[in-house]
Amino acid sequence: MSDNSAIAEGVLETSQHEHPDYLRHHFHDVEQQADASNFAMWLFLLTEVMFFGGLFTAYLIYRNWYYPAFVSASHQLSIPLGGFNTLLLISSSFTMAMGVWCAETRRKSGLVLCLLLTFILGLGFLGIKTIEYSEKIEKHHVPGIHYSLNSFLDPDSDAVAKAAGDKPLPLDIARHTEIYFSLYFAMTGMHAVHMIIGIAILGFMIFRARSGAYTDGHITFVENFGLYWHFVDIIWIFLFPLLYLISRH
Amino acid sequence: MSEHTEQAHHIVSPKVYVAIFALLLLGTAVTIWASYVDLGVLNPIIALGIACTKATLVVLFFMHVKYSSKLTKLTIFAGLFLFMALVGMTLSDYISRAWGSW
Numbered sequence: 094m095s096d097n098s099a100i101a102e103g104v105l106e107t108s109q110h111e112h113p114d115y116l117r118h119h120f121h122d123v124e125q126q127a128d129a130s131n132f133a134m135w136l137f138l139l140t141e142v143m144f145f146g147g148l149f150t151a152y153l154i155y156r157n158w159y160y161p162a163f164v165s166a167s168h169q170l171s172i173p174l175g176g177f178n179t180l181l182l183i184s185s186s187f188t189m190a191m192g193v194w195c196a197e198t199r200r201k202s203g204l205v206l207c208l209l210l211t212f213i214l215g216l217g218f219l220g221i222k223t224i225e226y227s228e229k230i231e232k233h234h235v236p237g238i239h240y241s242l243n244s245f246l247d248p249d250s251d252a253v254a255k256a257a258g259d260k261p262l263p264l265d266i267a268r269h270t271e272i273y274f275s276l277y278f279a280m281t282g283m284h285a286v287h288m289i290i291g292i293a294i295l296g297f298m299i300f301r302a303r304s305g306a307y308t309d310g311h312i313t314f315v316e317n318f319g320l321y322w323h324f325v326d327i328i329w330i331f332l333f334p335l336l337y338l339i340s341r342h
Numbered sequence: 343m344s345e346h347t348e349q350a351h352h353i354v355s356p357k358v359y360v361a362i363f364a365l366l367l368l369g370t371a372v373t374i375w376a377s378y379v380d381l382g383v384l385n386p387i388i389a390l391g392i393a394c395t396k397a398t399l400v401v402l403f404f405m406h407v408k409y410s411s412k413l414t415k416l417t418i419f420a421g422l423f424l425f426m427a428l429v430g431m432t433l434s435d436y437i438s439r440a441w442g443s444w
Contacts, residue, residue: 124351127351128411128413131410131414132413132414132417135414135417135418135421136417139417139418139421139422142421142422142425143421143424143425143428146425146428146429149429150428150429150432150433153429153433154432154433154436172374172377176370176374179370180367180370183363183366183367183370184363186363186366186400186404187359187360187362187363187366187404189404190354190359190362190403190404191356191359194353194354194355194356194359197353198353316406319404319405320405323400323401323404323405324405326400326404327396327397327400327401330393330396330397330400331390331393331397333370333373333393334373334377334389334390334392334393335389335390335393337377338373338374338377338389339377339385339386339389341377341378342377342378342379342380342381342385
């Protein structure tokens with residue numbers, strides 16, 4: 094390595110300002126710096142896996158315990174809305190991946206366009222989520238003192254439950270639908286919080302990318318943000334079948 | 343010094359991204375279709391199988407893990423293994439303790 098010989102000759106002290114601004118001086122070179130921050134990002138994402146993993150495990154256990162209630166409650170979710178959201182999120186992951194490629198190949202306008210599309214698709218996802226949440230609020234399916242069991246005690250009074258062919262549940266079983274909705278709001282809510290944080294960072298990145306950032310050879314920030322965004326996509330890839338689909342037939 | 347100022351790493355081509363995107367869309371369509379078919383105990387297994395396949399595609403290609411260092415690969419594998427161990431131990435506890443008598 095040329096730097097080792099430079100240290101040996103004591104030249105480094107005079108040449109230490111030759112490195113680019115974005116190379117912190119405690120790193121040997123840009124590659125090592127990129128590897129280190131990439132590795133740290135993965136460690137962070139693994140802590141996120143554990144965090145969401147706790148929610149998934151709780152869902153798994155409660156679903157097995159209170160199966161009939163979970164089946165009826167999951168029928169309240171709309172597959173077209175959930176499916177469309179999956180489409181939006183997978184598309185946003187694709188545009189994000191293309192954004193990283195644009196940064197790697199120094200395409201400034203391409204990068205701005207990709208980040209902007211990712212931003213819009215992310216907002217679209219949250220918009221659909223808002224429609225779904227407001228439906229739940231209107232039908233009193235938000236856990237708490239206003240929670241209503243009507244859709245489950247008397248499915249004929251509820252168009253969605255009737256269409257799904259739900260049988261009336263006895264009160265003690267119907268009560269467990271509230272646990273389903275607690276988990277539904279905890280899981281999709283935490284997912285939405287991650288989306289909101291991601292969209293905020295995307296806004297910042299679009300602003301920076303327009304003035305030429307990330308296309309100067311230093312792409313670590315875009316790359317690591319891409320990892321975060323794809324991770325949020327993966328969480329949804331599991332949430333969609335688990336919450337919307339598996340009790341449908 | 344100049345060879346150190348560029349980030350030398352594998353650039354995944356847009357063709358790969360398009361192919362993965364198409365596979366993810368296909369997986370979504372299949373998982374929605376499969377959910378309407380009554381396969382009994384197989385329904386959740388198929389849904390999770392498709393989800394795991396999609397997640398693996400995202401991790402390997404969109405997140406570049408296929409092209410990353412052995413350290414990154416080992417770390418991710420270790421993290422996922424720990425996660426599976428934690429879920430497995432939790433479930434074994436619930437199954438062996440009071441399953442069916444809640």
